[in-house]
Amino acid sequence: xxxxxxxxxxxxxxxxxxxxxxxxxxxxxxxxxxxxxxxxxxxxxxxxxxxxxxxxxxxxxxxxxxxxxxxxxxxxxxxxxxxxxxxxxxxxxxxxxxxxxxxxxxxxxxxxxxxxxxxxxxxxxxxxxxxxxxxxxxxxxxxxxxxxxxxxxxxxxxxxxxxxxxxxxxxxxxxxxxxxxxxxxxxxxxxxxxxxxxxxxxxxxxxxxxxxxxxxxxxxxxxxxxxxxxxxxxxxxxxxxxxxxxxxxxxxxxxxxxxxxxxxxxxxxxxxxxxxxxxxxxxxxxxxxxxxxxxxxxxxxxxxxxxxxxxxxxxxxxxxxxxxxxxxxxxxxxxxxxxxxxxxxxxxxxxxxxxxxxxxxxxxxxxxxxxxxxxxxxxxxxxxxxxxxxxxxxxxxxxxxxxxxxxxxxxxxxxxxxxxxxxxxxxxxxxxxxxxxxxxxxxxxxxxxxxxxxxxxxxxxxxxxxxxxxxxxxx
Amino acid sequence: xxxxxxxxxxxxxxxxxxxxxxxxxxxxxxxxxxxxxxxxxxxxxxxxxxxxxxxxxxxxxxxxxxxxxxxxxxxxxxxxxxxxxxxxxxxxxxxxxxxxxxxxxxxxxxxxxxxxxxxxxxxxxxxxxxxxxxxxxxxxxxxxxxxxxxxxxxxxxxxxxxxxxxxxxxxxxxxxxxxxxxxxxxxxxxxxxxxxxxxxxxxxxxxxxxxxxxxxxxxxxxxxxxxxxxxxxxxxxxxxxxxxxxxxxxxxxxxxxxxxxxxxxxxxxxxxxxxxxxxxxxxxxxxxxxxxxxxxxxxxxxxxxxxxxxxxx
Numbered sequence: 001x002x003x004x005x006x007x008x009x010x011x012x013x014x015x016x017x018x019x020x021x022x023x024x025x026x027x028x029x030x031x032x033x034x035x036x037x038x039x040x041x042x043x044x045x046x047x048x049x050x051x052x053x054x055x056x057x058x059x060x061x062x063x064x065x066x067x068x069x070x071x072x073x074x075x076x077x078x079x080x081x082x083x084x085x086x087x088x089x090x091x092x093x094x095x096x097x098x099x100x101x102x103x104x105x106x107x108x109x110x111x112x113x114x115x116x117x118x119x120x121x122x123x124x125x126x127x128x129x130x131x132x133x134x135x136x137x138x139x140x141x142x143x144x145x146x147x148x149x150x151x152x153x154x155x156x157x158x159x160x161x162x163x164x165x166x167x168x169x170x171x172x173x174x175x176x177x178x179x180x181x182x183x184x185x186x187x188x189x190x191x192x193x194x195x196x197x198x199x200x201x202x203x204x205x206x207x208x209x210x211x212x213x214x215x216x217x218x219x220x221x222x223x224x225x226x227x228x229x230x231x232x233x234x235x236x237x238x239x240x241x242x243x244x245x246x247x248x249x250x251x252x253x254x255x256x257x258x259x260x261x262x263x264x265x266x267x268x269x270x271x272x273x274x275x276x277x278x279x280x281x282x283x284x285x286x287x288x289x290x291x292x293x294x295x296x297x298x299x300x301x302x303x304x305x306x307x308x309x310x311x312x313x314x315x316x317x318x319x320x321x322x323x324x325x326x327x328x329x330x331x332x333x334x335x336x337x338x339x340x341x342x343x344x345x346x347x348x349x350x351x352x353x354x355x356x357x358x359x360x361x362x363x364x365x366x367x368x369x370x371x372x373x374x375x376x377x378x379x380x381x382x383x384x385x386x387x388x389x390x391x392x393x394x395x396x397x398x399x400x401x402x403x404x405x406x407x408x409x410x411x412x413x414x415x416x417x418x419x420x421x422x423x424x425x426x427x428x429x430x431x432x433x434x435x436x437x438x439x440x441x442x443x444x445x446x447x448x449x450x451x452x453x454x455x456x457x458x459x460x461x462x463x464x465x466x467x468x469x470x471x472x473x474x475x
Numbered sequence: 476x477x478x479x480x481x482x483x484x485x486x487x488x489x490x491x492x493x494x495x496x497x498x499x500x501x502x503x504x505x506x507x508x509x510x511x512x513x514x515x516x517x518x519x520x521x522x523x524x525x526x527x528x529x530x531x532x533x534x535x536x537x538x539x540x541x542x543x544x545x546x547x548x549x550x551x552x553x554x555x556x557x558x559x560x561x562x563x564x565x566x567x568x569x570x571x572x573x574x575x576x577x578x579x580x581x582x583x584x585x586x587x588x589x590x591x592x593x594x595x596x597x598x599x600x601x602x603x604x605x606x607x608x609x610x611x612x613x614x615x616x617x618x619x620x621x622x623x624x625x626x627x628x629x630x631x632x633x634x635x636x637x638x639x640x641x642x643x644x645x646x647x648x649x650x651x652x653x654x655x656x657x658x659x660x661x662x663x664x665x666x667x668x669x670x671x672x673x674x675x676x677x678x679x680x681x682x683x684x685x686x687x688x689x690x691x692x693x694x695x696x697x698x699x700x701x702x703x704x705x706x707x708x709x710x711x712x713x714x715x716x717x718x719x720x721x722x723x724x725x726x727x728x729x730x731x732x733x734x735x736x737x738x739x740x741x742x743x744x745x746x747x748x749x750x751x752x753x754x755x756x757x758x759x760x761x762x763x764x765x766x767x768x769x770x771x772x773x774x775x776x777x778x779x780x781x782x783x784x785x786x787x788x
Contacts, residue, residue, distance in 0.1 A: 236573040265734065389626070
């Protein structure tokens with residue numbers, strides 16, 4: 001597929017040259033015995049399994065816990081490339097927070113006619129319960145995971161903004177730990193920026209957002225749906241690394257206008273709740289009444305300023321796929337600057353002209369559900385059979401407003417270690433962003449996801465993707 | 476500490492202790508069954524009874540034969556006390572309390588699970604049983620070693636130890652409960668070799684046959700065995716030893732939290748009764764009655780600890 005487009009490989013440039021960010025790594029690689037590399041690769045899997053870095057796959061009885069395959073060839077980003085990305089991400093994240101504040105208050109952007117009113121009014125991700133609520137420090141998205149893809153030397157695109165509860169940061173940290181453990185000498189030869197401060201920074205950043213009612217050292221807790229959740233490892237990992245309590249809904253209740261956790265000595269109030277539970281399950285009194293995962297009454301406590309919820313409820317309106325196509329306008333509206341990072345061109349199937357084009361060109365487009373995630377419910381046109389395309393056409397015609405379409409991008413590749421040596425595979429990148437009232441902080445690197453099948457563009461771990469350590473080089 | 480975390484630690488270590496005890500019980504039962512094939516069925520029945528799963532077993536099987544008992548106690552997921560079930564329970568609780576454990580304790584627990592899951596993925600033949608039981612005990616010992624070597628001596632440790640000793644006391648008491656009739660004076664009157672095998676088996680099921688011989692060279696008698704298992708403060712699986720530890724750990728919690736709770740008032744009289752009893756007074760009162768009362772008190776203390784420290788909401 002994609003014979004017409006040339007694919008950009010991040011390691012191997014034209015005519016057998018090695019691109020400059022990879023030159024030091026290449027020198028090291030040339031001195032390595034391939035058999036030793038393969039042994040290290042096998043050892044890394046044992047390491048992950050023993051430490052229990054697994055994720056659960058829904059709908060499977062046996063082997064419910066799986067490892068995300070880890071590839072030992074790092075993905076390398078130069079200091080210059082990174083600083084450009086960093087500025088672009090910060091701009092975008094600041095604009096998203098300004099947008100969220102506006103959309104839940106005066107809605108200037110709609111009055112100014114920059115985005116259509118219906119986009120908000122008919123959107124399930126918009127929470128009327130948040131209207132007029134100002135979260136502590138006016139931070140809505142305490143943690144963001146901006147998904148980026150690359151198609152050329154200078155072509156980066158934002159694929160998704162992930163402003164709800166982005167996951168994967170524990171893999172970023174453990175991938176680096178694993179590499180340090182297996183190749184300590186490599187890090188003496190190549191100067192790579194640290195990622196290990198993330199938990200400390202997360203704790204400080206969340207603490208800076210504590211509500212005014214907090215006196216003294218902020219008490220932080222991570223709210224998990226429980227040990228059967230697919231990301232439970234990450235929840236416990238982050239709580240452990242931050243020195244925060246890991247709580248479930250049934251550990252919490254409202255006591256004297258605060259959210260308090262049941263301890264062995266009684267109920268202790270929490271200042272900041274880093275919740276890894278979706279909005280819908282947060283409060284059975286306000287949202288889904290069936291939910292066992294949240295805390296009855298937490299929204300009232302929140303609105304009264306008794307607790308900080310990170311990320312704030314209702315941030316989904318900013319990373320909704322229908323809103324996504326308006327982000328360049330949003331950035332301009334709130335920052336007065338042109339967006340530094342590009343969007344992937346997007347057809348909104350709700351618009352008749354766009355729909356006609358999409359129906360005509362399904363075989364070369366990627367079509368996504370507006371509210372979907374994790375690579376489920378999407379069509380990758382070039383990889384789909386005729387029958388799949390025709391089945392999708394029916395779904396699309398029935399509810400065009402449910403879909404957006406994008407061109408199939410020629411995602412960049414980075415080599416992975418296969419049985420037959422190095423071979424290129426498509427990758428994306430999710431850097432992790434922390435937002436506090438004081439600053440926006442981006443950990444150098446992020447999570448590189450890699451499609452392990454040759455030619456495949458689907459990098460999601462739930463669909464057989466793997467991960468790589470991501471290096472940002474020192475200046 | 477979260478109440479849930481305290482509960483997770485308590486159950487994690489109860490389950491680990493149970494896996495080890497089940498392995499020992501099977502080991503003792505297997506030896507008798509090997510040497511005395513005619514009485515094997517009775518012996519297996521008492522092993523199942525001691526594990527506290529008679530009802531579940533008889534719902535599934537009609538007869539007590541080695542293959543079924545071994546499978547039921549080691550691998551059967553429908554038996555919530557099988558080794559595989561409790562190891563899975565221990566690991567799930569470890570996952571729940573991951574933030575309270577050192578990396579070493581977590582990894583030992585995880586490895587124990589991975590090893591046993593693999594080991595018990597197929598039925599265990601009688602030939603492979605001793606080796607398998609050995610691995611089970613070793614894996615559980617590795618977790619205990621990591622606990623002792625790396626954990627702070629704080630409330631986390633106290634709850635882990637409370638789970639261990641409440642489970643262990645229950646296990647030793649149930650061995651005595653099921654086998655009390657072989658220890659009664661009327662039986663010893665006969666003094667046959669048959670009784671000797673039974674007595675050895677009781678000692679073996681608490682890994683105390685060597686210890687007993689050191690302390691009582693050349694003399695094995697039922698009253699001595701009962702005294703050893705109930706009242707000897709040197710034996711780490713005796714009732715009095717377990718209760719001394721329970722009272723210690725509850726005492727540390729009382730001191731640490733500055734809170735005296737109902738469980739403290741319950742535990743001390745149980746320990747005092749054990750300390751004040753002699754084996755003669757126990758036999759006068761009736762061994763069976765004594766043990767039955769102990770099991771009841773031990774269970775009640777377990778629920779009181781759970782309530783006092785808010786394991787569940």
